[in-house]
Amino acid sequence: MKTAKSSGIIGDLEYKTPKVKIMYWLFFAIMTIISLVCLLPPVWVILSSFKDVKEFYEIPPTIIPRSFHIEKLWDTWNEFKFMRYYVNTSYVTIGTLVFTVLFNGLAGYFFSKLKPKGSAFFFLLILWTVLLPSTVGIVPLFGNIVDFPLFHINFTNTYWPLWFLAAVNPVVILIFKNFFDTIPASLVESAHIDGASKLSIFLRIILPLSGPVLITISILTINGVWNDFFWPYMILKDQSQWTVIVAIFNLKATLPADIQFLGLTFAIVPPVLLFLVFQRYIMQGYSIAGSIKG
CATH class of the missing domain: 1.10.3720.10 (MetI-like)
Structure with a gap:
């Protein structure tokens, strides 16, 4: 007979319970949303810095730049x-x-x-x-x-x-x-x-x-x-x-x-x-x- 393993605060036997499984995935979804909310601003700043000036001021703004201007990094660093x-x-x-x-x-x-x-x-x-x-x-x-x-x-x-x-x-x-x-x-x-x-x-x-x-x-x-x-x-x-x-x-x-x-x-x-x-x-x-x- 296999013994139940425990990973974190929820063991394998507990995870098989429908109620526990629903709560687990609910918390997982909430933490994923919170992580995305925290990550989006810095990621958007970094990606937007590589846009050309015309695309940068477009409304609505683009999340992923259509073109990356890597040379702006070096020019700004030196200037x-x-x-x-x-x-x-x-x-x-x-x-x-x-x-x-x-x-x-x-x-x-x-x-x-x-x-x-x-x-x-x-x-x-x-x-x-x-x-x-x-x-x-x-x-x-x-x-x-x-x-x-x-x-x-x-x-x-x-x-x-x-x-x-x-x-x-x-x-x-x-x-x-x-x-x-x-x-x-x-x-x-x-x-x-x-x-x-x-x-x-x-x-x-x-x-x-x-x-x-x-x-x-x-x-x-x-x-x-x-x-x-x-x-x-x-x-x-x-x-x-x-x-x-x-x-x-x-x-x-x-x-x-x-x-x-x-x-x-x-x-x-x-x-x-x-x-x-x-x-x-x-x-x-x-x-x-x-x-x-x-």
Whole structure:
């Protein structure tokens, strides 16, 4: 007698039930429709960017271009110097990634392994900040960027504010802490007995054992930086400092609509490629984030 196999949350025996089968295909149809609704806008932008100008302005618009003008990619890339904006975005991404992993990782290590007196209270404060609307701190933060307290330094047109903002992310701290809790305390104690400092334990033991969470946080951080608009737009006023998203927004008044779509294509492709290559780690990251315990 064969045993019933289970694939996902519905087993083979359950699937043979007409009611379960109808519900399964109903949910499948709903998820397919939602996926198509989410995919249609970026796909339409990418395909429309290859149309010639006449076809681009046709009413009703065509979904699939009658002719593909691939040469527009290279011409637009060179004419508007998109490589410079890619490089700027790369600078922001690298710095943000370093600040995110180092400072939030240290905070997670602090709350997970060091746990000095009073740390539970500060951890509770971090949990509370997650509940605050993100718009609450916009005005005071921007004021500190324009006139940094004590030193009276203006950080506009620099990448430092974007990196500083990444240094304290409550959600990332929670993810790090949750993962570090799974590392045996005996390893930390053994290293401490051998004379390793707390910072050395973090850099040489904790981080090397945290590959899955580091990969996940890195991917989500890179994707977030690439799509970030508000703070780069507020801080980077000099064109030589613009990121890709800011450049597309600021240049839209001088660009024809089809060239704007090409610029959006340049902005869409890197995050899409990142997701397609590392989607397995991204799904693991959401699993880690969902398993956070207070």
